[in-house]
Amino acid sequence: MKLHWILILVLFCSAPPTLAAPPIPDAGLRAEMQDQWADAVAIYEQALQTNPAQAPLWERIADIRATRLNDPAGAAQALSEAVKHAPNDARLHAKLSQTHAVAQQAPAALVAIDRAVELDPDNATYLRARGEIAAWNGNHAVALDSYRRLLVIAPNDADARLGIARINHWRGDLAESERAYHTYLLQRPDAEAAWMEYIAVVTELGDYARALDMLEAHVRRFGDSSAARMQTARVLSWAQRPTRALALVESLDPTLRDDYALGYTRTVALHYAHRPREALASLADVAHLRPDSPESTDLARFVRTPLRSSATLGFTYVAGSDDVCVRRFGARGEYVINPETRLFGGGDRQWLHADTGSGFEKPDGGTAFGYNRAWLGIQHRLSPALSLDGQVGNGSGEGDGRFIYQLGADIQPVDALALRLSRRQDLHTVSPRAAALGIERRANTLDATWTPDLRYTVASRFAYDTFSDDNDRWEAQLAPRRAVLRTQRFNLDMGISGVWFGYDRDPGNGYYAPSRYQRYALTAFGYWKISDDDGVSVALGFGPYKDNTLGGYRTGSDISAEGFFGIYRDWYLNVKAGVSDYGGGDTGAYRSRLFEVNLTRRF
Incomplete structure (x- = not known):
């Protein structure tokens, strides 16, 4: 120069x-x-x-x-x-x-x-x-x-x-x-x-x-x-793709020691490799090279935010054309003990309501049911490839108490494949009738996300649930999509999806139980990047669906929007709203709508 x-x-x-x-x-x-x-x-x-x-x-x-x-x-x-x-x-x-x-x-x-x-x-x-x-x-x-x-x-x-x-x-x-x-x-x-x-x-x-x-x-x-x-x-x-990234970083390290860009890349790769303790150590080295730079500040927020303790208040409202609505208000929190281990717990109150004559009232004709829950759990990462979590708690409604729990395992054998295996047991709170009858659902789910390359993602779910009224449910979902557009302010993915599920029988106990339901859709996922801290996503679906009671397919659609405000800040607001006329929900409503808001304070 x-x-x-x-x-x-x-x-x-x-x-x-x-x-x-x-x-x-x-x-x-x-x-x-x-x-x-x-x-x-x-x-x-x-x-x-x-x-x-x-x-x-x-x-x-x-x-x-x-x-x-x-x-x-x-x-x-x-x-x-x-x-x-x-x-x-x-x-x-x-x-x-x-x-x-x-x-x-x-x-x-x-x-x-x-x-x-x-x-x-x-x-x-x-x-x-x-x-x-x-x-x-x-x-x-x-x-x-x-x-x-x-x-x-x-x-x-x-x-x-x-x-x-x-x-x-x-x-x-x-x-x-x-x-x-x-x-x-x-x-x-x-x-x-x-x-x-x-x-x-x-x-x-x-x-x-x-x-x-x-x-x-x-x-x-x-x-x-x-x-x-x-x-x-x-x-x-x-x-x-942290495995390949870290291999390249290590090959370059002998000739580029104390290189800021290389250290930055190492830190990001360690974060995505689920090695949080090493990512923090690498972050400290990088920050030492440029302690006051905007890049170091942004990197610190990116790495440290998931490792911060937090408290969240949330409210959810779900309603459908079958005259059933569910309102939920709760609080939950996480206490991070160390980068690999955290405690979490919470409680909520659910209000279920069904109009008279809807068929979803309580057996005694009542139209409302209240349900309270409280739980405590722990999550621990055993290795970069395996994290385990479990929670236990109590649920009570109208004088009836029950033991509730959830067990889970996050497994990532390779960079391109992420698995989530879970089992949970709780009251099936989809309508006043199902809740008053004490219908308990034991859900077993395997979620898989496969990214064969940097353009394609295949999301899938396989589930098998048992119910306390001797009913069983199976489900399969498959949703491949492709990254179509990547710009500074807007990302767009497009794909297709299929959903299939069915029950052994329909006992008439206040929940939708077809012997077979199937849905197919063209999908689009957009994300507007307002800033690094704020953004809005929109998901669209359009296509045919039917269940065993229909003589042919009908056309359905859904749309949901979600706002993320304060992704890396102390205060984080998440707002979601959606409407659907696909049917196939917990009570079979042809049209349904959802609103959810969560406010989180990080510490």
Whole structure:
């Protein structure tokens, strides 16, 4: 960088002065010829005491200080005097700017080059220098203005395109940065470094599959390099492929010890590898390298937020066209003992209501039922591949108490496959009738999420439930989807889904129990990224469904929206609402609606 500025400075030094000037003192010239540079400066300064309004002589002193005495600050001071006596000389202001830059005086350099551009607004050299100096100052608006004005003068200026791409990246405008890099690389397809910068932008957009494709093409074209391997590790870490990412990090570590970017990638990979204690240690190392940087702060929030204790208040409302509604209000909390172990517990109150004549009233004709629960549990991660949890509690309603419990295991044998195996037992609180009859549900569920590559996800569920009224239920779900769009503000996945379930019989005990239900849908999942802390998701489904009571398929649809506000902040608000006319719910309602809100305080 310094050499770059010095070369520009030399070019300016070689330009002829624009002002007529008194003769240069002969004694000073003789001192220069004998390489007595300090003496020459002293002679010129003595002459200026008599007549300071000699811009060329001030400029000559600046040249000597810059190129012979290695005194950039002194050179800048001399040129500052020169421009006082030649205030409309754009060349002198530009030269002063470059001298300030060599002296590491960034704000002064920007002021001087601004004046040069003001005096000569169509000078491409000045505009380019203004863009570079403004970027150095962190003044992205001025830098962008400079490069855009440069493109008006020279529409095919590739370096101006590159400047726009970089500035937009630094200011966080990833969409504009991506477009500018694309345009630049059409002009300069062999710019290896710019390709790597472009890939970094695509990675930050969250388009990990495309970033990985671009990296593979980059290696084929330019050969393998530590930069390519480091960026590959970064993509894989954010794409939740920590095993490969950590292998690349370890291969690079011997040659890049104390490298901030490498440590950052290691921390993210350890987090997704379910190695929280090691992730915290890596975070400490990274923060030590750049303790006050925004990147370190964001990384700390990302790693530490899931490890914070919390308390949550929640309310849920569910209602359907079968005149049954359920309201639930509760509180729950988590206490993190250490990175691998946490205690959790909570309690809630459920109010169930059914209209008279709906068929879901209590056996005695009552339309309401209240149910209270309280529970306490523990979760412990035994290894990166296995976490176990269990909870026990008590449920009571209208004087009838019962033991409730849930057991679970999260299993991740490989990066691409995550499993959740659970068993729970509780009162089947879907209607006043089912609850008053004391129908108990023992649910056994296996949820699986398979991501064969970075574009496709296959979610599935297999369940088998038994009920205390000697009924059984089976269920299967399959929902493949593909990442279609990844931008700075919006992500979109599209796919298909199928749901199948059935019961042994329909005992008429206040819950929907078809012998077979099936539903198929085209699905879409969108997420609007308001900020790193806030976002809104929308899920849509549309397609046919039927059960054993229908002679043919009907068309159904559903839509749900969910807001996430404060994802990494102390206070976190989660709001969800949805409507569906698919039927197939717990009471078989053709139309149903849901509203849920949870407020969490982290500690």
